[in-house]
Amino acid sequence: MDKKVSKNKTVLTNKSFPQFSEAHGSVSARRVNPDLLEERQKCDFDQQELTKIFYGSSYMNHKKYQKIINDNPTLHGNPDYYDMDRNQQMIHAMKVVEASGKTEIIEVEKDYYFKSELSIAEYLQGQVPFAISFSMFNLVVTNLSLPDQRVYWRELLTNRRIMGCYAQTELGHGSNVAALETTATFDKETDQFIINSPTLTSAKFWPGELGKFANYTALCARLIIDGNDYGVQFFIVQIRDKETHETLPGIDAGDIGPKIGYNSKDNGFIIFKNVRIPRTNMMMKYCRVDREGKMELDGDPRLLYSVMLGIRVWIMISAWMYLGQSVLIAGRYSVVRRQFNTLDSDKKIERKLLDYQSHQFKIIPAIAQVVVQNLARNHINNIYQAYILDLEKGSDNFKPLKVIHHLVSGLKANYTQNSYETMSKLRESCGGAGYLSSSGLPSLIQEYAAQVTYEGDNTVMLQQSARYIIDGVSKNKKYKEDALTYLNDLPQQFLNLPVINKHQDLSKLESVLDALRVRSAFFIHKTINDGMKIQKSKMSKAKLINEVFQQDQIILSNYHLAYYSVWSSCHFLEKNKDSMKCTNLKSHLIDLIHIYGLMELTKDSSILYSCGYFKAGHATLIQETLKQLINKLRPQTISIIESFDISDQQITSSIGNQYGDIAETILDQARNSKLNQNELAPGFKEHILPILQGKL
C-alpha cells in the first residue's frame, strides 16, 4: 500500500487555477476583488473630508510620511519580517533607520519629536533604533535641562552623534518611581556624581535601546548629598565607548531577552558600580546642585514626570490609529471572506461575513471606538498643547497640570485598554487567518500589548485619575472645564428626573450622553458618600483606598471617562459644524459616537437601574437601537475604514490588502515559510524518521 516518490514533483502555483481569476482579488494581477469593489461603490460621503478630520493638523505630515514610505521599498512593511528571528528583525530595523535617515522624515522628527502629532512609529513595521532616543531621551534633555545643557545635548542628539535611552524602571520598582534605588551620590572633592546599584533589585530593567544600542542613558536615580536623600532626579550617563561601543568600566549591561513583541528592540538591563559623571550631567531645570553641594528646587516637583506625561499624550492620541489598522484588516477580510450558504437569493453564493449580524457587532463598534478615540482626543490635546506653549514661553503657572494629568492618565488607560482588547477581538473575528502572522494582526497586537503597561500601568493610572475627582468632590472644589462641571453638583444629575425618565429615548445621541453622565454622577456620589461613612468609623485612608474602595475607583474612572469621551466627541463636532461640508458624513459620525455610547451602556448600566434612571425595558431598548444603528452603517463600513487612509505599504497583511486578495496572498506567504527551504525539517532525519522506520 506504500507509495514511492518520483523526482518529478508537481508544484502547483496560483496560475494552475486560471478560472480563479474572475471572482477573486489578486495583488499580483492588481485586480480588485468584486466584493470589495461593490462595498466601495456604496460610499455616500466625502472620504477625503473624513481623512482630514482623522489626521487633523497632521494631515499634511501624514501625507508626506506616507509618500516617503510608499516611494521607498526599504521602508515598506515586509511580509518576510514575521518569519525573521530577533537578529534579523534588528538588522531590518537598522536598515530602516539608514534609509529613513536619507529622507525627510527624520528631519521632521529631529526638530521636536512631539510637535508633530504623529510619530513615525505608526507608519513603520516593528520598533526601530533611535525611537526612544528621539522621544524619551530627547524629552529629558529638552524639558528638564538648563538652557546650556539643552543646547549641548540636543546638538549631539539631533545630529545622531549619541543614542540615548531612558532608564527609570528597575527590577524592583516600576509603578512606584519614588522608591527607585539607584543612587547618584555627590562627591564634592571631584565635583562628580557616583552612580551605584546598591541592591539586586536596583538593576535597571526594561529601558528600550539600552540592551545593545544606546551609548548614553537618561538615568533616574536618587540624589544623595552628604548622606541626605533628596529623591529621584535625572542624570545623563555615558554607558558605552564611542569608538568600540563596548560598555564602560563599572557597567554591566545587556539585552533582557525575548518578549511578546518589541523583539526588534533591545530592551535592556544595567547595573552600575562606582560610575562617575560630571556634576553638570544632572538635569537641572527644576532642581539645582551647585559646586558646594547645595541643592535648590525651582517649580513644581511634578514636572520631573513631564517626560512620562508627554509620552502618555502621544499614547493617547495615537491609540485610534493602531486600532484603525486592525479594523482595516479585519474589515476588508469580512467583505471578501464568505462562509455558509445562508442567503435566500441564490443558494450557491455564500454570505459575506459582514452580512452576519454577529459579525457586524464585531466590526462596527470597533470603528465607533476608533472614531471616538480620534475625535475625543482633540479637546484634551488642545489643553495640553496650550499648556506646553505657555511653559515654553516661560510661564510658571503649573495649575493646569492637575486636570491635564487627570484626563491624560485616565484616557491613556481607558483608550489603550479598549484598543488592546478590541484588537484582540478583531483578530479572533478573522478565524484561523487571524492566527497567521502573515495576516499582520498578531504583530500589531503584540507590539501594542506593551501600551497597557508602560508609561503608567493602566490600573495605577485609573486610580490616579479617580483621585482628582474623589479629592475634589469631597472638598467641594469647583470644576471649571465644561466637561467636568457636572461634578459640581452630582445629585442634581440624577435626582428628580421623572420627566426625562418617561420620555427617555435612547435613539437620540443626547440621551445616551445624559445616561452616561448620570451613570458617572451617581456612582461618584455613592462611592464618596459610602467612603465618608466608613471614614467616620476611623478606618485609615490607606486602608480605605487600597482595601475597601479600590475596585470602585477603577469603575468610577471608566464611567467618567466614557462620559468625557462622548462629550468631547460631540464637542468636536459642534465646534466644527460650520466647516464640515458633507452632511452624510456628519450623520455617520453621530451614529458612530451613538454606537460607542450604547456599547458602553451594554457593558454596564446596572447602576442606572439602581438610581432609577433606567426602568424595565431599557435593556431591550439599548439592544434594539444598537441593532438599528449598526445595520444602518453596514453599507458604509468599508468606505469609513478606508478613510483612515492606511496604505498597503504600512500594514503588510495577507488578508487586508487593497485588492481584497486573500487566497492567493495567504498561499504565497505560506510558500515563503523558511521551513520550506528544505524538503525535510531540520532534525527530522535524526529524530523522527528512525521512529517511523521502526529503528528507534
Add this chain to the structure above:
Amino acid sequence: MDKKVSKNKTVLTNKSFPQFSEAHGSVSARRVNPDLLEERQKCDFDQQELTKIFYGSSYMNHKKYQKIINDNPTLHGNPDYYDMDRNQQMIHAMKVVEASGKTEIIEVEKDYYFKSELSIAEYLQGQVPFAISFSMFNLVVTNLSLPDQRVYWRELLTNRRIMGCYAQTELGHGSNVAALETTATFDKETDQFIINSPTLTSAKFWPGELGKFANYTALCARLIIDGNDYGVQFFIVQIRDKETHETLPGIDAGDIGPKIGYNSKDNGFIIFKNVRIPRTNMMMKYCRVDREGKMELDGDPRLLYSVMLGIRVWIMISAWMYLGQSVLIAGRYSVVRRQFNTLDSDKKIERKLLDYQSHQFKIIPAIAQVVVQNLARNHINNIYQAYILDLEKGSDNFKPLKVIHHLVSGLKANYTQNSYETMSKLRESCGGAGYLSSSGLPSLIQEYAAQVTYEGDNTVMLQQSARYIIDGVSKNKKYKEDALTYLNDLPQQFLNLPVINKHQDLSKLESVLDALRVRSAFFIHKTINDGMKIQKSKMSKAKLINEVFQQDQIILSNYHLAYYSVWSSCHFLEKNKDSMKCTNLKSHLIDLIHIYGLMELTKDSSILYSCGYFKAGHATLIQETLKQLINKLRPQTISIIESFDISDQQITSSIGNQYGDIAETILDQARNSKLNQNELAPGFKEHILPILQGKL
C-alpha cells in the same frame, strides 16, 4: 566628556548582592521567599483532597505523568525555548518525542488517546510531533472505520510506523465543512479514488503535522461517484515517501509559516493533482462504497463529525488547566511582588500586590473560573463517556448526540473564550514582567489563542448551541436533563416572583443560581417570542437568524451556559457531599462558585431589571457581596492555586516558580538572551556605528 572602555569590565552577578538573600526567594539556593512561605502557612484546608477533586479519575495518571516529567530533564520546560527560532523549537519538540517514547507516557496515550481524561499536551512545553497523529488521526481510524480497517491502521499508528494528520480545513472553508471542495472521485476501473484540488480555495490549509512531519493524512473530501456528489467523507491518503520522506507525485505540500503560537508545529497546506488511493482507504463505518461504486449509508450522518466532538470534549475538559497554569504564575507573583508604601503599619514595607483590592479582583475571580470550569465539566463529561461506551458496545441509539452536541459545543466556546480572556488579563496583572517571554505567560496565551478558533469557531459554536434551545422551546419539546428542565416552562421562572424578589439575598449561592436561571429564562422567552412575531410577518428564517437575531443567540447561549455551569458545579458538590471530608474546603469551593456567579451578573444583569427580578440596590448588593467573598478568600489564594498541583518542571516561568524567586531568575534569564552572546548586536557595526560616528 566622552569616556573610553577598559578591558577589565565589571560583570555583576546575583552573588554580588549578599544582603539580598534574606528577604527574597532563590531557585539556585532553594530558598523560599518568606512572603510565599507566609501565604502557605495560612492554609486552612486539605490541599490533597482538592487536588484529587481537580483531577478526578485522572489523578493517578496525573501523578504518573508528573513524575515522569520531573524525573526526565529532557521533558522539563526549558527557559531557553522562548529564545529559540522555529527550527530550534521543532528540534526541541522532536527530542521530547524521542525521550517520551522511552517512557511510559506514550504507552498510556497510544492505547486510546481519549480514554485518559488528560492529554500530555498540558504537561509539555510547545506542541510536539505525533500529537495530532495520536489524537485526531487516531480518532478517524478508530471511530469511522470498519473493524478490518481499524485493526490495520491502528496497528501502524500505535507502533508509530506512520504519522498521520487531519486535513479538513481548506483555504476557502473552515467553519462550513459541508462546502469543502477537495474531491475523491471513484474510478471503477481501477477500484481507486482519485483525489483532486479543483480550485485554489480547495487547497487544504492549517492541518497540524501536515507541513513537514506527516506521511499520511486523514482527508476530508467530497465523495464523487458517477458524477454524483455524496458530500464529504474521510479517506486515508499517503502523502510522503516512507524512505525519503519526500512528498509523493501529484502532491504539493509545505509549511504555512509563522503563527502566534504553535510554532513548533508544522501546520501545513496541501494541493492534490490526480492522486490515487485504493477504494478501501475510505473510512467506511457509516458510509460504504462497494466494488461496483454502490453507496450505502449506515447510522446518523452526524457521526462523521464525531472526531471534532471528541476533540471539543478534550478542549472543554482541559480548559481549567491552561487557565490554572496562568493563575499559578500570576498568583505567586502577586504575593512576592510588592509595590508602593501604602501599609499603615510600617512605612518601610511596601504592600504585596495581592493585598490591593483591585489586584484581588484580578486573581480571585480567575480562580473561581478555574474551579467552575473544573467542577462543571464532570456532568457533561459523564454523559459523553456513557454515550461513547454505549456506541462501543454497538448501540445504535444516537439520541443523546443532540444534547451532547448542545452542551459540548456551547461549553467549548464559553470556556475557551473565558479562559483566553482571563489568561490575557492575568498576564497584564504582572505588569512588565508579564510581557517577558521568560515569565511563561506569553507562550501559554499564544498557544491557547488557537482554541477559540479551531474545532469550531466560538461564534459558530454558540449559535449551534443556541439552536438546540430555540428549536426545542419553539416546538414545545420536553427537556429531560435536570439542568435543562427549566426550559420546559420558561415564564414560570420569572413571572410571579414578588416574594422571592423582596427577600432576595445574593449572599447565598442558591439565590445567585436562581438569578442566573431567571436571566436565561427571560431572555430565551423574549427572543423566541420576538422571533415568532417577526416570522409571522413572513421574513425568511435565514434572514431572521442571520440578520435580526444572531447577536441575541450568542447572548442567549452564554446566559444559558453560565446558569448550566453554576448548576453543574453545585450538582457536583451535592453528589459528592458525603465523600468530601474537609468542611473548610467545601466552604471555599462554594464561595468560589458563588464568586463566579456574581461575576457573571456583574458582566450583564440588565435584563434582570427588565423583567423586574432585580430592583434598585441590587447592583450595589452584588458588588458588596463580591467584595466580601473575595476578601474572605484572600488568605487561601496561594493554597488553592498550589492545589492545582502544577510543578516547576511543567510551567517554565521566571516569576511563578515554587521558591517565589523573581529578581534573581528574571535577571538570570535576561543574561541568557541570545543577543548577549556578542558585545555588539549583529549589524550594529555596519548600520548604526557609522551614523553615531558621523560617517553616514
